[in-house]
Amino acid sequence: SIQVEDDRSGLGIETLRRAIADNLFYLQGKWPEIATLNDFYMALANTVRDRLMPRWLNTIRNYRRSEVRVVAYLSAEFLLGPHLGIKLINLGIEELVRQAVADSGLALEDLLAQEEEPGLGNGGLGRLAACYMESLATLEIPAIGYGIRYEFGIFDQELRDGWQVEVTDKWLQYGNPWEIPRPESAVMVRFGGRTEAYTDDEGAYRVRWIPARVVKGVPYDTPIVGYYVNTTNTLRLWRAEAAESFNFQAFNQGDYYGAVDQKIYSENLTKVLYPNDEPLQGKQLRLEQQYFFVSCALQDMIRLHRGAGGDLRQFHQKFAVQLNDTHPAVAVAELMRLLVDEHRLPWDAAWEVSQSTFGFTNHTLLPEALEKWPLPLFGSLLPRHLEIIYEINQRFLDQARVHFLGDSQKLAQLSLIDESGERYVRMAHLACVGSHAINGVAELHSELLKQTVLKDFYQLWPQKFQNKTNGVTPRRWLLLCNPRLSQLITEHIGTDWVCQLEQLRQLEAYAEDREFQRQWRQIKRAVKQDLADHIQQTLNIAINPDSLFDIQVKRIHEYKRQHLNVLHIITLYNRIRRNPDIDIVPRTFIFGGKAAPGYIMAKLMIKVITSVAEVVNNDPQVCDRIKVVFLPDYNVTNSQPVYPAADLSEQISTAGKEASGTGNMKFSLNGALTIGTLDGANVEIRQAVGAENFFLFGLTIEEVQQLQESGYNPWDYYNRTPDLKEAINLINSGFFSHGNRELFKPLVDSLVYDDPYLLLADYSAYIDCQDTVGQRFRETDTWTRMSILNSARMGYFSSDRAIREYCQDIWHVTPISVQLKP
């Protein structure tokens, strides 16, 4: 019989091939003969997008149903990574498409490589938001992500002479097939100006805000499809535009350029993502970004709610809004403004609604990373919100005064306004007061929150505090990035693990199985070979695929201690120089990560890594036993081949500094062993995989605190640890810097005289632990067994588990399956 398939929905190989050709012709305007690879990528992307459309539209229909509660995830960052690969997997059409593409004379891998990833985030926090969006869809939870459509995402990193150079990320330059602009749903956002009291027609006292300028927010929607489900949620990112694309008043006065200025000024708002680890002091544009997307999001939610016939007093029953760190915390004041000023709810009713609506996730303990805005800046940009914050604060402090019996120091500590010197608005305090739930991102981190930065709030409201240990999506971080290992796993335990990661535990039965171990090793060897080939081709460095791949990939930061890793490399190097015949396990040290453009010390850390690499890689004495590689431009795309190839995962932050970490989970899931401190989620990973399958070293938080209280002196460690002294002296001597003794002086001085992250205190323990790693790596079967057990026991760290917990304990939402209606 003849099967008639629609070119826009059919999944037959021939239909797919025809659809690609059709899109190439009608959307790209190309014949195959003159099409670029990117044209083919676009044609394929549109072919996939077509097939998402029925799922997406039917999911959106559900949002409007009055009885459906929707999660709104507010985040200034969504670090999605490339769409095409994961969408093929989640739709279950990867092999069909591979064949259809092959029938067109192309390789799917080449088309996948064309995609410019949307780098709309810095690192962990943005990537977490992306994993959570994927899990929400897979778990069939109605959800919308709200954020900013930055025209330029996180900068691209190039290395010149071993230094980081930042290059603008032009991710939109060839167009973005995954988004649909919705200009009909634009909203207006106001800034500046002043407020004015008035009496309304019912004689009630009210305030109106007379803004100085208005910006239009236009939503761009991206579909996020779940794994083998119809649910396809929306990521709605907002772009700023001039409120009037043509300023007639200015034009009539002949001021054409003034009108254009206004347009440029407005569009500046969503131009660029701010890097973390940069001081934001006085960065008015950053606060504008935050308020802009938050206001857009809340207006959008209110419209949706009222459109479905909802009463604003029940807003919290329609939406559970999660604040991803304090970046969207101004939402608390904005919702109050919308409810009280614009929709005339009484204050108390509005406050009830607001508190019931918001949940707040904190991602940091570093005091310098807590957001606060100078009061004059805040007040001039958001005059009405400042008044509202004062009102919230007054009522809050009245309540706290009763609890703390007038302890004025406590009240000053709790206040939403920091008045200890120059006055600031404390965004974390606003988020805490305005939310019904506050959570950290790993057990240890959540405990420390209660004892340190949010201690006073914990005393006031212990019941608000929760832990939600982070997780990562197994679809991207195992199935997609490591197809070989995924297949081996599936051959042994079936496919259920993809959505029930705890099923990986069944692999424990094979941990001692010689044949399984052999296959496991063979796969690790093959993915290491792939990475080695890639490094050879792109960086022209030959690495040995049988060496121990020792990998540290993450943002470059002093607290993450990439330079501790460097001290280990130099220590090994010195051993070889002292005894060229020394029998050591060959290692390949791989680094990757970006430094914030203004973070001088982090940039110097990159330079020290690349400088050590240059010397060690080219020293004939080393005989290729040590290789050091810095992978430039570490991002989601470039990370995907890295996790599967690791033997050893470096998670070596100073105890108490890393809130959770999520890279640690990706490595272990892919069978790497971890060398790590008792920090963030390392603690729980170690518990899960078993202490005997984890290389632990270093001071505990308590020991760090004790040492710092008793007066830590790194200089003593330097003097009494010969290997350490030798390593540091070698850097200092100019050995790695062509004789230049000044180059690394700031780094060395910081370590020897200050060492805020206690590298020298942890050095010996780290080296000893690394020696154990080396010995263990030689016991091939033991190592393989440990590797298998790591993967087998990582089920807990799925973002599906994390999202289920958020749904149960914070959002109170339940899954709804999406029906495909014609």
Ligand code: 26Y
């Ligand atoms: C203020 C602004 C420019 C800013 C932007 C981004 C400040 C911070 C950030 C990003 C923070 C971040 O990525 N934090 C990380 O969140 C992860 C997810 O919870 C944690 O695993 C990780 O430990 C934490 O450092």
